[in-house]
Amino acid sequence: MLNTLLMSLKIDQTYSLNAFIYNLRKLPVFKDLVTEDIYKSKRLKQIIRIIVNIYALLKTVLLHFIYFLAIYFLAYLINKNALSKTFVHIYFLFTIIGFFINNKLLNTSSKKYFSIIIFQMNAKKFLQSYLVSNLFKYLALNILSFFIFNYYLNLSLNTIIILILLPFFMRIIGEALNIIFYKKYSYIWLNNYFLYFTILISILLLSLLPIKNIFVNDTLLFITLLLSIILSPIFIIYLCNVQDYKLIYKKLNTKNMVMSKDTSLAYSRQQMVEVKNKDINISNKKLKNKKGYDLFNTIFFERHKEILLRSAKKYSLVLGIIYVILIILSFNNGTAVKTISSFFFKNLGCFILIMYLINRGAIVTQAMFFNCDHAMLRYNFYREPKVLLNLFKKRLTTLIKVNLLPVFVIILGNSILIFLTIGNNILMYLLIALYIIALSIFFSVHYLVMYYLLQPYNSEMQMKRPSYSLISIITYIVCFYATGISLSYLKISVLGIIFTVIYSVIALYLVNKYSCRTFKIN
Amino acid sequence: MQLEIINLSKSFGTKEVLKNIDFTFESGKIYGLIGRNGVGKTTFFNSLNEDIDIDSGYFYLEDEYGRNRLDIKDIGYVISTPVVPEFLTAKEFLEFFLEINKDKIINKDINYYFNLVKISKEDQNKLLRDFSHGMKNKMQILINIISNPKIILLDEPLTSLDIVVQEDMKKLFKDLKKDHIIIFSTHILELAMDLCDEIVILNHKKLEQIEKRNLNTKKYKDKIIATLKDEKNA
Structure with missing residues (x-):
């Protein structure tokens, strides 16, 4: 048993060591510095082995402390x-x-x-x-x-x-x-x-x-x-x-x-976007009068009801419940009224994080790749600029539409809360509603444009572009810190809408110009 | 040596794939297993290799030690999509394999094995992750040959290899057949007819051996295709 244990440890160590070197070589500076010959250099590997072992030990101890x-x-x-x-x-x-x-x-x-x-x-x-x-x-x-x-x-x-x-x-x-x-x-x-x-x-x-x-x-x-x-x-x-x-x-x-499934991460990504059996058959009514890529797009979105419509409905339901609780609290409760009204005057930045969290863009683009583009991008006709842009437009429209359901719940909930806590203020209803719609459109555009410009997966469905991950992390951080923005509803709404318009115009221009070159399998 | 299959059945839900199969494979012959897409060739291999539960059936191996229930240790299975530890170099992979199985393996010369499948010195130190499909397949076939099992199951093994290695592999299988039972699944009829001593067709959930007796190559080929097409005069 001891021999088996030692052998298994030896394989494990070599495996982690090589994986470490492989990942190190993917970093820009190290790519030229560390050549492929390193895998056969025993002495150099010995040094890295010590580092990898110390790291593994520290990680295990630290996790246990956590x-x-x-x-x-x-x-x-x-x-x-x-x-x-x-x-x-x-x-x-x-x-x-x-x-x-x-x-x-x-x-x-x-x-x-x-x-x-x-x-x-x-x-x-x-x-x-x-x-x-x-x-x-x-x-x-x-x-x-x-x-x-x-x-x-x-x-x-x-x-x-x-x-x-x-x-x-x-x-x-x-x-x-x-x-x-x-x-x-x-x-x-x-x-x-x-x-x-x-x-x-x-x-x-x-x-x-x-x-x-x-x-x-x-x-x-x-x-x-x-x-x-x-x-x-x-x-x-x-x-x-x-x-x-x-x-x-x-x-x-x-x-x-x-x-x-080469890595468990790629595996879980695939699991997340798997098509449910019940969505495979689509009623003829929905496909009637549809042709070409319009039909193609409809089939895709119908087959992904689980991660699109159903989850949008679930989000809407949860949001609905939260709003009902807040609305009930607003009756005869001075503290609640005060808190809610001050929220609408000061903390509208929170909606940036909320809209970020409920937008389905990230997972939908994953589904697009795993269940569709991953195979289709191998065909040249699919990569023709006209086809790409046409499908991009159709996808964007559908994505925006899907995300509109929870947006509607938020707008309705907000309007009732404003009415109950602040009073009838048409400009406020309107601006905040437009602000929420703009945010929803912004995230839909953002994810889809990122997907088309930085298509991050390879044919094994592993994430290959650090830039995509980096922008995703930056997006999250920005949204997280946006909760601290304390601007009046007038300023934040107008700024939000203007930002979305400018961002969308630039992003769509970039897709128009570069996606034919960037939208391919890595 | 004989591999005896008795009453093998396997269904997936309501779909019956293999039904009451009785068949005997012998050493000294390479069997070409042919069948149309989705007919259950891989299921047949997976059943033999006990990768899946079967509904019924027994497997016996008759050799110099008598007739005994088939042990999975006696099977080497080369799957169509090779799986190798991606973050080991080819050399490390083979070194570890030889070390772990040192009691079973007589020849421990690593260079002999790399020469056998024509993997250059330069490639030996590459990560298996960076190997092409064909190269990974070579490694997979190689370790199955080294471990010297009595029965070798090969699921579409040669299609991704280059022509030179294909020829070497064919020669190797022919050398191995004396002491092994080799079952080789393929869609390429010419390859099966060139390499295999017997053609077995999986059709209608059963295995059927196609007799070559008194037929020339063309007529034999026609007979196989006709059987696959379900033509009555086959």
């Missing part, structure tokens, strides 16, 4: 008067969640696929070494974290020992139970969402008990640990006796996961 910090923070929020007791309570319940959810043996990963299927390692030895190394890794991390955090927690040594050992033994039992369940029912129980969420929510609710000054006591902790220690040998024997790890692992269908 886990402790999160529990500490939650304990502070739930009951700051009995912080230590609350911490122990939450830690205990999170350990139980880990008992159910942590599934090191059965979760699928490309690392396991390569080790077991491609490198043909002994599956049993590999998975056992993987589990054992993980158990000891977390044991060490817990010892270290308690060593540091106990400075603030002041727990007794006995309690700390129990808390450190508890996850170690419980996880052994949890892993075994997961395998027993899988062998009996042929699926991983985590995939049964009803069961999963029921357990998760129940335990999470229990972790709130310290609000009522109810805590897990030392006796319960001790009994749980004692039981885990007594029971774990039985489960260790069970885990050692399972012979068909390779078969179980093959059945988990890891090949498909690794095959078509």
